[in-house]
Amino acid sequence: MTAAMDELLDILDLEQLEHNLYRGRSPKVDWQRVFGGQTIAQALVAAQRTVEPDRHVHSLHGYFMRPGDTKLPIVYEVDRIRDGGSFTTRRVVAIQHGQAIFSLEASFQQDEVGLEHQLPMPRDVPAPDTLLSQRELLGKFGEAVPEGIKRYWERDRPIEMKPVMLKHYTSREKLEPQQNIWIRTTGPVPENRAIQAAVLAYLSDMTLLDTSTFAHGRAIFDRDIQAASLDHAMWFHRSHSLDDWILYNQDSPSTQGSRGFTRGSLFARDGTLIASVAQEGLIRLKR
Numbered sequence: 001m002t003a004a005m006d007e008l009l010d011i012l013d014l015e016q017l018e019h020n021l022y023r024g025r026s027p028k029v030d031w032q033r034v035f036g037g038q039t040i041a042q043a044l045v046a047a048q049r050t051v052e053p054d055r056h057v058h059s060l061h062g063y064f065m066r067p068g069d070t071k072l073p074i075v076y077e078v079d080r081i082r083d084g085g086s087f088t089t090r091r092v093v094a095i096q097h098g099q100a101i102f103s104l105e106a107s108f109q110q111d112e113v114g115l116e117h118q119l120p121m122p123r124d125v126p127a128p129d130t131l132l133s134q135r136e137l138l139g140k141f142g143e144a145v146p147e148g149i150k151r152y153w154e155r156d157r158p159i160e161m162k163p164v165m166l167k168h169y170t171s172r173e174k175l176e177p178q179q180n181i182w183i184r185t186t187g188p189v190p191e192n193r194a195i196q197a198a199v200l201a202y203l204s205d206m207t208l209l210d211t212s213t214f215a216h217g218r219a220i221f222d223r224d225i226q227a228a229s230l231d232h233a234m235w236f237h238r239s240h241s242l243d244d245w246i247l248y249n250q251d252s253p254s255t256q257g258s259r260g261f262t263r264g265s266l267f268a269r270d271g272t273l274i275a276s277v278a279q280e281g282l283i284r285l286k287r
Helices: 003-011 036-048 134-144 147-154 193-204 209-216
Strands: 015-018 021-024 055-064 074-083 087-096 099-110 159-163 178-185 225-236 246-256 259-268 273-285
Touching: 003 193, 021 036, 036 055, 036 074, 036 087, 036 099, 036 193, 036 225, 055 193, 134 159, 178 193, 178 209, 193 225, 193 259, 193 273, 209 225, 209 246, 209 259, 209 273
Parallel strands: none
Antiparallel strands: 015 021, 021 074, 055 099, 055 225, 074 087, 087 099, 159 178, 178 246, 225 273, 246 259, 259 273
16 A cells, blocks of 8 residues: 555545535645546545445536645535435535535446446557556656656656557657556555445546547647646446556547547456546647
């Protein structure tokens, strides 16, 4: 268990202030704003605290409205919209400085048996054991990696990533807007479906928006790009252990209106489709 992973699990353990009211904090790092995946995960945890334990999240939809302040706690207010016979619906608003910075709606369901299929995991993707980690890539290609990406890779984080394609990081070549990244936590995740879902939501916000810049030979860390997540949707298909590498398959069907749209599929190493993600983000060229 790394210190960063230990802290992630700690910040996901929200403090209850009152009925339907919870408080979360940010890691003690020098980030300029709260990481979007953190806000999604903490809002999901707040919703989970008000749901019967036999009901599990199957989808969530969130909107980012203001950048979060890492130096202040975030208050999460839960609205218990509906408790049905099979489904439960919750709305959560994250608040700082008296204003909403993020809102989330999530739906929970009891496990049921029914029709089942899934698309297969992409073929011919190199195994994670054959790829270099981001820190190893810095040692090998450090001079070719842009400064913004280099600083991001050097941070101590609870998530480790191994990108399959490296051209995006070392050149400004225009590429197909798609990528595969192996991703995993830097420590074990408790065998608890609620915690696993929150951690999965946390890591789902990583690298996704950047895929929308590939077709333009750009990166979200470029000095003349203003980038930020606008919304985030996620569907949880199958419960699966998170102790091993997960393949994050991503593509970007469209970028327009200073917004980039990206989709993602999260596959366990054995090919199980765990979850699907969709996100639109701000990709604005600074004048």
